[in-house]
Amino acid sequence: MSSNKQTIKKQVKKHIPKDWLTELRIVYRITMETLNDIKRTGIVNIIIITTIAAILTIFGGLFRTALSVNSFAHELGNVLEISVYLKQNADAQTVANRIKKIEHVQKVRIIPKENSWQDLKREIDIPDIENPLPDTLHVKVDKPQNINSVFNNIKVLSVVSDMSYAQELAKKIQILNNVVNTSTVLVVIIVAILTITIINNTIQLVIQSRKDEIEIMRLMGVSNWYIKIPLIMQGALYGFLGAAFALIPLNVVQNMLNNVHRFFMIPGPIFAGNMVVIAMFFLGISFGAGGSFLSIKKHLQV
Amino acid sequence: MIQLRSITKKYKNNYALRNVNLDILSGEFVFVVGASGAGKSTLMKLLYKEETPSSGTVMIGGINIANLPSDKVPNLRRCMGIVFQDYKLLQNQSVYDNVAYVIRTLGISTKEINARVLGALKVVGLSDKIKAKPTELSGGEQQRVSIARAIVNGPPLLIADEPTGNLDPKNSMEVMQILDQINQRGITVIVSTHDSAMVDYFRKRVITLENGEVVRDIQAGTYEQQ
Numbered sequence: 186m187s188s189n190k191q192t193i194k195k196q197v198k199k200h201i202p203k204d205w206l207t208e209l210r211i212v213y214r215i216t217m218e219t220l221n222d223i224k225r226t227g228i229v230n231i232i233i234i235t236t237i238a239a240i241l242t243i244f245g246g247l248f249r250t251a252l253s254v255n256s257f258a259h260e261l262g263n264v265l266e267i268s269v270y271l272k273q274n275a276d277a278q279t280v281a282n283r284i285k286k287i288e289h290v291q292k293v294r295i296i297p298k299e300n301s302w303q304d305l306k307r308e309i310d311i312p313d314i315e316n317p318l319p320d321t322l323h324v325k326v327d328k329p330q331n332i333n334s335v336f337n338n339i340k341v342l343s344v345v346s347d348m349s350y351a352q353e354l355a356k357k358i359q360i361l362n363n364v365v366n367t368s369t370v371l372v373v374i375i376v377a378i379l380t381i382t383i384i385n386n387t388i389q390l391v392i393q394s395r396k397d398e399i400e401i402m403r404l405m406g407v408s409n410w411y412i413k414i415p416l417i418m419q420g421a422l423y424g425f426l427g428a429a430f431a432l433i434p435l436n437v438v439q440n441m442l443n444n445v446h447r448f449f450m451i452p453g454p455i456f457a458g459n460m461v462v463i464a465m466f467f468l469g470i471s472f473g474a475g476g477s478f479l480s481i482k483k484h485l486q487v
Numbered sequence: 488m489i490q491l492r493s494i495t496k497k498y499k500n501n502y503a504l505r506n507v508n509l510d511i512l513s514g515e516f517v518f519v520v521g522a523s524g525a526g527k528s529t530l531m532k533l534l535y536k537e538e539t540p541s542s543g544t545v546m547i548g549g550i551n552i553a554n555l556p557s558d559k560v561p562n563l564r565r566c567m568g569i570v571f572q573d574y575k576l577l578q579n580q581s582v583y584d585n586v587a588y589v590i591r592t593l594g595i596s597t598k599e600i601n602a603r604v605l606g607a608l609k610v611v612g613l614s615d616k617i618k619a620k621p622t623e624l625s626g627g628e629q630q631r632v633s634i635a636r637a638i639v640n641g642p643p644l645l646i647a648d649e650p651t652g653n654l655d656p657k658n659s660m661e662v663m664q665i666l667d668q669i670n671q672r673g674i675t676v677i678v679s680t681h682d683s684a685m686v687d688y689f690r691k692r693v694i695t696l697e698n699g700e701v702v703r704d705i706q707a708g709t710y711e712q713q
Contacts, residue, residue: 210595404535407588
């Protein structure tokens with residue numbers, strides 16, 4: 186009696202450590218359970234995977250486009266400069282040093298008034314008069330969105346006669362950047378909701394169809410996680426396969442964007458393709474598993 | 488092995504069990520008898536933690552399972568074999584797979600699973616039916632598969648809730664004899680039944696429930712003993 190009592194107490198209360206071979210066999214059994222569940226889901230598998238692939242294609246396409254737009258914006262932003270025209274008595278080097286200390290200023294280039302005059306005389310026929318042009322500074326800013334604040338900081342300097350920059354272009358680049366970034370975030374949210382909803386409903390159907398079997402497993406002492414993990418893996422596998430199929434249309438989008446970059450001679454974003462693929466697999470698998478988890482929590486009483 | 492102290496189970500305003508106190512020793516064979524609604528099934532469900540008592544303690548192997556956290560319940564159930572009136576077999580799986588199902592989840596080697604399953608099927612006399620599906624078996628055979636599944640993990644305790652409820656007298660006798668043989672191997676067997684013929688034939692300890700209360704507890708008793 187004492188031996189039976191000890192056996193029960195030990196088995197119920199304590200975690201009995203298992204050797205790696207036993208753990209491996211459990212992993213194998215769980216994998217087989219997952220594959221059996223998928224086999225039982227039948228033709229519905231194709232519908233689920235196709236739908237997830239379509240959703241992830243939209244996300245992948247937009248994310249890849251966003252990266253390209255960012256790269257275009259960055260290149261255009263790089264060519265944006267503020268032209269600062271100094272008063273006649275101002276020392277260009279002193280002013281340039283002062284402007285360099287302003288936040289977000291990346292580079293200041295001095296264009297001496299003699300150079301400007303020579304350039305002008307080369308372009309148009311000017312009578313031989315005294316050089317009326319001031320020294321000019323070309324100020325380059327780190328990011329297009331900072332150009333306005335740098336402009337305002339320079340404007341207050343007393344030695345500045347006049348200033349100019351492509352204000353409208355800078356604003357448009359900034360707006361385009363914001364629109365694309367916001368759209369990408371919105372699409373991620375939509376992808377999350379749709380994927381989780383689809384997987385949630387599918388796993389609910391699987392649970393319903395296996396209700397009796399799960400009940401028997403539960404009564405026979407099959408561990409809760411042994412019942413749950415195959416269902417979570419099923420959801421994750423749908424996400425994985427959806428992402429894998431989405432790579433086909435994504436490749437087409439990728440090629441189109443590469444052609445656009447080549448046409449405008451603007452280099453494509455570095456590692457963009459890899460980033461998009463990783464993001465797609467990450468979202469597919471995590472939302473797939475998340476959808477299953479929510480369904481299990483709601484519909485599986487173990 | 489099992490101690491029930493002041494067990495009460497209440498569903499809304501109805502008492503399924505009232506102040507039940509019991510001691511069942513290791514290696515005993517116990518019949519729990521009573522009319523429908525007497526509380527037999529509730530008592531059985533308390534033993535495998537399908538139900539939790541409203542008050543009182545259920546000690547099995549030194550553990551109060553009334554307080555057992557839900558994540559430990561599968562561990563408890565693997566320490567006991569459970570047999571149901573409706574067999575609860577997986578209809579799409581063979582006899583072999585039904586018996587092997589739970590021990591496969593424990594990561595046991597195929598060789599050991601094979602040995603255990605064939606051993607359990609030998610005990611219940613179904614060694615020649617390992618490939619059959621439950622739908623191809625008689626009720627008695629299905630119940631024997633269910634008993635094989637219950638003993639395959641070598642539990643010290645076997646709980647059978649109305650195991651002969653769906654069987655004819657001949658099959659009932661076969662099933663009871665198998666349970667008796669299992670008990671003779673040292674396994675504690677608790678059988679709830681209203682099959683008076685079986686109870687009278689086997690002359691084991693009989694616990695009688697009426698309206699949720701233990702009204703008789705007799706060693707080597709019969710169904711209607713006064």
